[in-house]
Amino acid sequence: MIVVFLVNTLIVITAVIIHYEFLYRLTLLLPRIQVRHRFRIVLGVGGALLGHAVEVWIFAIAYYLMHRADGWGYLEGNFNGSLMDAVYFSFTIFTTLGFGDIQPHGELRFLTGIESLTGLVLITWSASFLFVEMQRFWNTR
Template identity: 60%
Template sequence: MIAMLDIFLINIVVVVAVVIVHYEFLYRLNRFIPRWHVLHRYRIVIGLLGALLAHAIEIWLFAIAYYFAVSTDVLGGLSGAFDGTFLDCVYYSFTVFTTLGFGDIFPEGDIRFLTGIESLTGLVLITWTASYLFLDMQHYWSDRE
C-alpha cells in the first residue's frame, strides 16, 4: 500500500508541472503576441487559442498520471465505463479538470485525491486564463480598431 506522503508527493509533482506549463504559455503569449503584426482583435483570438492549447496539455499531463496510477494499481482505480485505455484517462481528466463532474467514469481508492486536486487546479487555471484574456481584451479592444 502506498503511504499518504507518497500520494501527496505524486499530487504535488503533477500540480507543479501543470502550473509551470500554464505559466510558461501565458508568459510567452504575453511576450510574443504584441510583436506580431496582426490586427489587435486577432491577438485576442491567438491568445485564446494558445490558452486552450495550454489547458489541453495540462489535461493530458493529469491523464498520464491517471494512466500510470491505474496501470500500476498505485492509487486505486477508475470504475464505471472505464476500459483502462489512455484515451479513457484523457476523457476522465477533461471532465475533472473542467469540473463537469463524474459521469460514466468515477474514482475509487486513493486516486480520489488526485481527482480532487485536479478539479481545484483546473478551476484556478481556467480562472487565471479568464483574467489574462480579460486584461488582454482591455488592452487591445479600444477605439483604434
C-alpha cells in the same frame, strides 16, 4: 499517504508551470504579431486552450499510470483502461463537468479533487489574462 501527497503535488506544480509558461509566452508574442487586434485575441484564446489541453494530458497520463500501478486505486465504470479514456476523464475533472460515468477508487481519488481545484484556478487565470489582453489591445484602437 505522504507519497500520494508528494506525487499529487508534483503533478499540480507541473501543470501550473506549464500554464505560466504558456501565458508568459503569449504575453511576449501577442504584441509582436502585426495583425488586427481581434486576431490577437483569437490567438490568445487558442494559446490558452492549448495550454489547458496540455495540462489535462499531464493529469491524464498520471491517471493512466496510477490505474495500471498497484496500490494507487483504479477507475471503473465507462472506462476501458485506455489512455484516451484517461484523457476524457481528465477533461471532465479539470473542467469540473464531472459526468460521473467514470468513478475513481483508492488513492487515485485525491488526484481528482486536486485536479478540479487546479483546473478552476487555471481557467480563471486564463480568463483574467485574456481580459487584460483584450483591454490592452482594444484601448489602442
